[in-house]
Amino acid sequence: MSNRILIVYASKYGCTEKAALLLQARLNAAEVVNLRTGKLPVLTGYDTVILGGSIYYGRIRKEMTAFTAQHKQELLTKRLGLFICAGMTGEKGEEELKQAYPEIIYNKALAREIMGDEIYPDRISALDKWIIRMVKGKEHKTGGGLSMDKLERFAHTMSAGE
Numbered sequence: 219m220s221n222r223i224l225i226v227y228a229s230k231y232g233c234t235e236k237a238a239l240l241l242q243a244r245l246n247a248a249e250v251v252n253l254r255t256g257k258l259p260v261l262t263g264y265d266t267v268i269l270g271g272s273i274y275y276g277r278i279r280k281e282m283t284a285f286t287a288q289h290k291q292e293l294l295t296k297r298l299g300l301f302i303c304a305g306m307t308g309e310k311g312e313e314e315l316k317q318a319y320p321e322i323i324y325n326k327a328l329a330r331e332i333m334g335d336e337i338y339p340d341r342i343s344a345l346d347k348w349i350i351r352m353v354k355g356k357e358h359k360t361g362g363g364l365s366m367d368k369l370e371r372f373a374h375t376m377s378a379g380e
């Protein structure tokens with residue numbers, strides 16, 4: 219059975235991009251598109267679409283919000299996988315994941331995951347550094363790293379049927 223896979227992501231500093239590329243390496247022939255810089259291919263050619271974005275101030279990056287709003291109907295015809303990169307864990311993280319995508323898309327997804335987060339001190343703006351210090355807490359760990367276990371599990375679910 220063919221399972222052509224497209225990974226679409228929105229990243230500010232590169233953590234989501236890294237997760238998208240790690241998934242690509244685990245999924246046969248997956249193509250990857252950065253919503254900020256890449257050209258979106260026609261979705262018709264794909265059986266599976268994986269969406270990933272990072273969370274800032276509780277919300278997924280706006281490029282992903284615009285993408286899911288624009289392509290909602292077509293996305294509903296695909297095998298869907300959703301992930302976020304976020305500092306928040308536990309129930310608050312789950313809530314962020316749920317809010318990140320339209321409800322109908324969230325409900326249809328075969329896999330949904332909070333992949334963890336990475337902070338790159340050399341790339342991050344001074345303002346963002348300051349904000350991170352302010353929000354850091356028990357549930358918002360920031361910079362804990364991507365979870366390879368979660369990434370592997372997610373890739374396994376999405377590759378079924380290849």
Ligand SMILES: Cc1cc2nc3c(=O)[nH]c(=O)nc-3n(C[C@H](O)[C@H](O)[C@H](O)COP(=O)(O)O)c2cc1C
Pocket residue numbers: 228229230231232233234235271272273274275276277303304305306307314334335336337345346347349350358360361
């Ligand atoms: C200014 C700022 C605000 C953030 N706000 C949140 C937040 O509200 N919730 C959360 O879970 N993570 C938050 N984070 C953590 C990011 O989601 C995390 O660092 C992520 O890995 C960034 O991915 P990216 O490099 O792909 O953009 C914030 C990070 C920064 C720098």
